[in-house]
Amino acid sequence: MIASLRKADILLFFSFLALAALIAVLPLMRSSGGEQMVRIISGGEITGIYPLENDIDVEVRHDGHLNIVSIKDKKVHMEYSDCKNQVCVHTGEITRTGETIVCLPNYLIVEITGSREGGDADDAVDVIVK
Amino acid sequence: MTPSMSSSNEGSSARRIALTGLLAALALIFSYVEVLFPFNAGIPGIKLGLANLVPLIIMYRLDARYAFAANLIRVLLAGLLFSGLFAALYSLAGSCVSFLIMYLLKKTDRFSIIGVSMAGGVFHNLGQLAVAILLVSGPQLIHYMPVLILSGMIAGIIVGIGAYILAERLPARLFK
Numbered sequence: 001m002i003a004s005l006r007k008a009d010i011l012l013f014f015s016f017l018a019l020a021a022l023i024a025v026l027p028l029m030r031s032s033g034g035e036q037m038v039r040i041i042s043g044g045e046i047t048g049i050y051p052l053e054n055d056i057d058v059e060v061r062h063d064g065h066l067n068i069v070s071i072k073d074k075k076v077h078m079e080y081s082d083c084k085n086q087v088c089v090h091t092g093e094i095t096r097t098g099e100t101i102v103c104l105p106n107y108l109i110v111e112i113t114g115s116r117e118g119g120d121a122d123d124a125v126d127v128i129v130k
Numbered sequence: 131m132t133p134s135m136s137s138s139n140e141g142s143s144a145r146r147i148a149l150t151g152l153l154a155a156l157a158l159i160f161s162y163v164e165v166l167f168p169f170n171a172g173i174p175g176i177k178l179g180l181a182n183l184v185p186l187i188i189m190y191r192l193d194a195r196y197a198f199a200a201n202l203i204r205v206l207l208a209g210l211l212f213s214g215l216f217a218a219l220y221s222l223a224g225s226c227v228s229f230l231i232m233y234l235l236k237k238t239d240r241f242s243i244i245g246v247s248m249a250g251g252v253f254h255n256l257g258q259l260a261v262a263i264l265l266v267s268g269p270q271l272i273h274y275m276p277v278l279i280l281s282g283m284i285a286g287i288i289v290g291i292g293a294y295i296l297a298e299r300l301p302a303r304l305f306k
Contacts, residue, residue: 006240007240009245016252098273102270107266
């Protein structure tokens with residue numbers, strides 16, 4: 001079986017590994033200067049931006065679904081989700097700029113960004129705060 | 131000679147339809163086995179893709195066209211039966227991209243069935259990721275690419291080894 005492997009197989013194997021490593025390293029190289037913010041994007045729209053410093057639980061409702069994002073001790077995790085697969089809850093805690101928690105079934109993305117000036121943030125900030 | 135008789139070396143259309151249906155049913159069984167015994171190594175959302183054995187072997191031993199048709203039917207049926215419309219859309223995108231890549235790699239004749247399967251696994255995941263990025267409109271999802279590439283490689287290699295062993299040992303008269 002080993003003998004049936006071809007040169008191109010091995011090349012492809014290491015290309016995939018290199019690509020994966022490259023993308024994994026990219027967000028670490030981005031400078032995390034300034035205040036870190038937690039950005040919540042629900043259904044493609046930014047529904048809230050919160051400083052990573054302040055402990056808070058945020059309820060995000062979209063299309064009849066509920067997620068609870070918890071910011072605590074400069075860490076973010078998905079406290080609760082009513083989605084079927086619970087991938088977001090199992091993601092655990094994120095702390096670094098560029099890291100994300102995603103709940104695909106409920107169209108929700110939680111992202112840590114570098115600073116308060118995070119793109120088109122001004123249209124729908126702080127909709128739901130608990 | 132009528133046009134319908136000129137393609138007699140490929141068998142009648144009834145025979146082709148029956149064979150495609152049989153192969154699709156076989157592939158569906160593999161999907162079902164994976165629903166019964168999910169090999170997901172503790173990470174939800176990641177699976178082995180056992181059903182890819184069928185198109186792989188058909189592609190190598192019979193004809194890519196049968197592989198494509200059987201796989202398409204299998205993905206639609208398995209998606210609707212086991213995971214719902216939403217997930218079926220993801221599966222469809224993943225498997226179409228994956229099949230295209232596997233077909234092209236096989237055509238170059240430079241890769242073994244294991245390498246082809248590995249690429250298929252990776253691009254299955256990347257196809258799904260592309261749909262997710264479009265649907266959730268979140269380019270941030272790109273951060274999941276490393277995990278998806280690695281898991282696709284591992285699953286693809288395991289399935290590829292299985293396909294290699296089976297493609298070698300299945301008797302030739304099965305494919306006549």
